[in-house]
Amino acid sequence: MTARLYRADYPQHCRTHAIDGMTLVFHRPSGTTHFLSAPAPEMLILLSEAPMSAAVLCQRLCEQLDLPQDDEALYVVEARLDELIASGLVRVQGLDPH
Amino acid sequence: MKDARPLATALADPISVLEFTPDDWTSLLTIARAERLDGSLAYRLADLPLPDVVARALEDARAQAAFDRTQALWEVEMAHRALSPAGIEPILLKGSAFAFAGLPAGLGRLIGDLDILVPRDRLDDAEAALIRAGFEWVKDNEYDQGYYRQWMHELPPLIHRDRETMIDVHHTILPLTARRTPDAAALIEASVEIAPGLRVLNAADMIVHAVTHLLADGDLAGGLRNLWDIDRLLRLFASTPGFWDELDERAALHEMRAPLGLALRLTNRLYATPVPPRLAGYDRMRDLLFVRRMLARDGWGRPIRPVNRLGFYIRSHWIRMPPVMLARHLWTKAKAK
Amino acid sequence: MHHFSVRIGAISYRVGSAWAAPIASLRRLYADYPVPEDGIATVTARIGPPRPWRRWIRPQVEIGGDHTLPDTVPMALRHALLAAEMAMNMQVALGERRHLLIHASAVERGGRAVIMPGDSGSGKSTLAALLGENGWRLLADEFVMIDMANDMVLPFPRAISLKNSAIPEMERRIADPARFGPLLRQTPKGELRHLRPNPEAIARMDEPARPALILFPSFGLDPAAEGMHKSELFVSLTEGSTNYIALGQTAFEALVRMVEDIPAARFTYPDSETGMAIVEQFAAEMGI
Known part of the structure; x- marks a missing residue:
C-alpha cells in the first residue's frame, strides 16, 4: 500500500491574523475565511516545508508540541487533515491507496 | 428604452453611450x-x-x-483535485473555460456552475470521484435521476455539501433526445491541454458548443449573453489562418452547420461581428x-413580448425531445406539483 | 410604470410600481430627500403584479428590481409600500459591492458612531429610532455601510420600519404626523408603520462617522451586559453581512481592523428606556 503524501502552501496565498489564541486565515485562491485552532496552523506550516504522510506529520507535530505520540494523536491529525483537504488548504500529493 | 437594443449597441460600439x-x-x-x-459591459x-x-x-x-472569476x-x-486521482482530465466548458484560458469572452462574464465534459465511458468514475470529494445529488428522486441518465447529455447536477457550488458533468454537448448528434468523441479527441490535467475544446469546437448553447439548449434565455460569447470568441479566433474553414468542417461534423449559420447572422446583426457570408448564409425573415x-x-x-417568449419555450423543448417524450415529461412534472 | 427617484446616502434609487398609490406613499415618506447625483439612479427597485391580471383581479404585489431572490411570496396590494421598501432593501442586500454591509443600526454623536448589530426582533431599529430623537443622529436602521478605504460609517438613513409595540412608542414621542407612513395591518411582520428619520439625519446624510463602539442588543430579558471575544465579534459581523464574502480580502482586512480597534459588548434590556440608558452608559464610558 502506498502511503498518501500531503502538502500545503501556507501562509503563501493567505492573509493571517492571530486572534484569541486562534489563527484567522483569508485564503486568496478560494476567497474563503477560516478560523484555525491548534494544531491546524502548525500542520500547515510543516506540510509547506515538505510533503509528508500522515504518520510522519504526526511524529513531527508531536515532537514540536511535546506531545505523546500515540494512536489518539494520529487520529486527531487524520481528522484535521480531512478538514484541511476539504477546505482546499491541504492537497493530496502521491498515490491513492485505493 | 423600449428594448435591450441599446445594450447590444453599447457592447458592440461603446462610443454610443456618450x-x-x-x-x-x-x-x-x-x-x-x-x-x-x-x-461584460463594465469592462467594455x-x-x-x-x-x-x-x-x-x-x-x-x-x-x-x-x-x-476567483470562485x-x-x-x-x-474539481481537478477530485478527478485527477482517477486519471480523468476534464474538459472545461463555457465560462470556466474562458476564465481559465484567459479568453476575452471571459472578461467580466458571469460564471455560474462549473461545466465539464468527460468521456462517456469515464462518467461513472467521474461521478464516484466527485461524490468522494463531497458532492451530492441535487435531484435524488427516481424519475429525475432516470430522466437525466437515460436522455440527457449530462449527469444530474451535483452540489458540493460545504461550498454549495454546482457541477454539471457532460458527456456530450446536446441531450441524447435532440435531433442533432454532435460527435462527442471528436470533441474530446481535438481538445487542447491548457494546464496539467485540464483541457478546453479547440477553437472551432468552442464556437460550435457556444452555438448549441445559444440555440438548441434552453429557450433563448440569456441569449444576448450567449451571443456575446460567440462575438468575443469569433473576433479572436478569426485572426488564425484557416479558422473559418475549420469551423465549417467541425460544424458539419457535429451536425450543427445550419444553427452555426443562424448564430453567425445573429451576432453579425446584433454585435456587428465580421463573419464570412459563405458560412453565415442569407438573412431570413425568421x-x-x-x-x-x-x-x-x-x-x-x-x-x-410574452407571446413570442412562449413560442420559444415550446420550441426549446421540441428541439430537445420527440413529442411523445415531451408529453410524458410534462405529465410527470405536472404530477409532481 | 409609475416611478420616482431618490438618493439615500450612497445609494441612488429608481423605484417603479405598476400602481400609482405606492409611489405616492413613497414620495410622502421620502419628502425632503435629495435626488440622485447627476440625475442618474444606478439602482432599480420595482413592484408589480406576479401575473398580468393580478394588477386588477385580487391584486398581488411581487418585489423585483436589478437583484431578486427566487420564490419571494407575493403580498397583498394594501401592503405595497412594505413591498416597495423590501424591494429597495433587497437591492442593497444583494447588490451592494462598494461598501461593506453590516446588518445593524447605527447612531452618531460628536462624530463617533455606535453600531448595533442584531437579528430582527433584537430591537436594534427601535433603539436607533429612539436615540435618533434623543440627542443622537440616526445613521442607519438596518444596513450599516463601512467605507473600507477609511473604515468610516457612511450614513444610510432610509425610512425606519417600526413594528408592533414600537409604533405607539414612537407616535407618543414624535409630534409631526407627516413623518409617519400609513399604518399597515396584518403584514407578514405584524403591524408596521414607516418613520422618516428626523431632518438632521437627512440633512447630514453625506457626513460619515468614525465607529467607536459595537453593541449587540437583545430585547426582553433582565438588564445585563457582557464583553465579547474578538473572534466571536468577527464571526457575528461576517454572519450578518450579505457582501462580506464577495468583497474578498479588502473586507477581511477591514473587519480585522474593526474587531481589533473597536470595543464590543452584548446587552439585554427589558424596555426601551432601559435600553437607551444602557447605550448611554456605555457611550459615557467611551467618552462619546
Whole structure:
C-alpha cells in the first residue's frame, strides 16, 4: 500500500491574523475565511516545508508540541487533515491507496 | 428604452453611450443586470469618460466579476483535485473555460456552475470521484435521476455539501433526445491541454458548443449573453489562418452547420461581428424573430413580448425531445406539483 | 410604470410600481430627500403584479428590481409600500459591492458612531429610532455601510420600519404626523408603520462617522451586559453581512481592523428606556 503524501502552501496565498489564541486565515485562491485552532496552523506550516504522510506529520507535530505520540494523536491529525483537504488548504500529493 | 437594443449597441460600439441621457443610463444598467451582462459591459466601457456615478456602478460590476472569476477558478482547481486521482482530465466548458484560458469572452462574464465534459465511458468514475470529494445529488428522486441518465447529455447536477457550488458533468454537448448528434468523441479527441490535467475544446469546437448553447439548449434565455460569447470568441479566433474553414468542417461534423449559420447572422446583426457570408448564409425573415426575442426586455429590466417568449419555450423543448417524450415529461412534472 | 427617484446616502434609487398609490406613499415618506447625483439612479427597485391580471383581479404585489431572490411570496396590494421598501432593501442586500454591509443600526454623536448589530426582533431599529430623537443622529436602521478605504460609517438613513409595540412608542414621542407612513395591518411582520428619520439625519446624510463602539442588543430579558471575544465579534459581523464574502480580502482586512480597534459588548434590556440608558452608559464610558 502506498502511503498518501500531503502538502500545503501556507501562509503563501493567505492573509493571517492571530486572534484569541486562534489563527484567522483569508485564503486568496478560494476567497474563503477560516478560523484555525491548534494544531491546524502548525500542520500547515510543516506540510509547506515538505510533503509528508500522515504518520510522519504526526511524529513531527508531536515532537514540536511535546506531545505523546500515540494512536489518539494520529487520529486527531487524520481528522484535521480531512478538514484541511476539504477546505482546499491541504492537497493530496502521491498515490491513492485505493 | 423600449428594448435591450441599446445594450447590444453599447457592447458592440461603446462610443454610443456618450450620447446617453440620465434616464438612458439608469435603463442601461438595469437591462445589463437583467441580462447578466453588467460585468461584460463594465469592462467594455472602462476607458470612456463617464458620469462619476456610472463609473462607480461599473467599477462595482467589475469587482463582482473579479469575485466570480476567483470562485470559478477555485471550483476548477477543486474539481481537478477530485478527478485527477482517477486519471480523468476534464474538459472545461463555457465560462470556466474562458476564465481559465484567459479568453476575452471571459472578461467580466458571469460564471455560474462549473461545466465539464468527460468521456462517456469515464462518467461513472467521474461521478464516484466527485461524490468522494463531497458532492451530492441535487435531484435524488427516481424519475429525475432516470430522466437525466437515460436522455440527457449530462449527469444530474451535483452540489458540493460545504461550498454549495454546482457541477454539471457532460458527456456530450446536446441531450441524447435532440435531433442533432454532435460527435462527442471528436470533441474530446481535438481538445487542447491548457494546464496539467485540464483541457478546453479547440477553437472551432468552442464556437460550435457556444452555438448549441445559444440555440438548441434552453429557450433563448440569456441569449444576448450567449451571443456575446460567440462575438468575443469569433473576433479572436478569426485572426488564425484557416479558422473559418475549420469551423465549417467541425460544424458539419457535429451536425450543427445550419444553427452555426443562424448564430453567425445573429451576432453579425446584433454585435456587428465580421463573419464570412459563405458560412453565415442569407438573412431570413425568421432571423428577425430571434432578434426580437433576444432584445425582449424593457427599460425596467422586465421581460416583454410574452407571446413570442412562449413560442420559444415550446420550441426549446421540441428541439430537445420527440413529442411523445415531451408529453410524458410534462405529465410527470405536472404530477409532481 | 409609475416611478420616482431618490438618493439615500450612497445609494441612488429608481423605484417603479405598476400602481400609482405606492409611489405616492413613497414620495410622502421620502419628502425632503435629495435626488440622485447627476440625475442618474444606478439602482432599480420595482413592484408589480406576479401575473398580468393580478394588477386588477385580487391584486398581488411581487418585489423585483436589478437583484431578486427566487420564490419571494407575493403580498397583498394594501401592503405595497412594505413591498416597495423590501424591494429597495433587497437591492442593497444583494447588490451592494462598494461598501461593506453590516446588518445593524447605527447612531452618531460628536462624530463617533455606535453600531448595533442584531437579528430582527433584537430591537436594534427601535433603539436607533429612539436615540435618533434623543440627542443622537440616526445613521442607519438596518444596513450599516463601512467605507473600507477609511473604515468610516457612511450614513444610510432610509425610512425606519417600526413594528408592533414600537409604533405607539414612537407616535407618543414624535409630534409631526407627516413623518409617519400609513399604518399597515396584518403584514407578514405584524403591524408596521414607516418613520422618516428626523431632518438632521437627512440633512447630514453625506457626513460619515468614525465607529467607536459595537453593541449587540437583545430585547426582553433582565438588564445585563457582557464583553465579547474578538473572534466571536468577527464571526457575528461576517454572519450578518450579505457582501462580506464577495468583497474578498479588502473586507477581511477591514473587519480585522474593526474587531481589533473597536470595543464590543452584548446587552439585554427589558424596555426601551432601559435600553437607551444602557447605550448611554456605555457611550459615557467611551467618552462619546
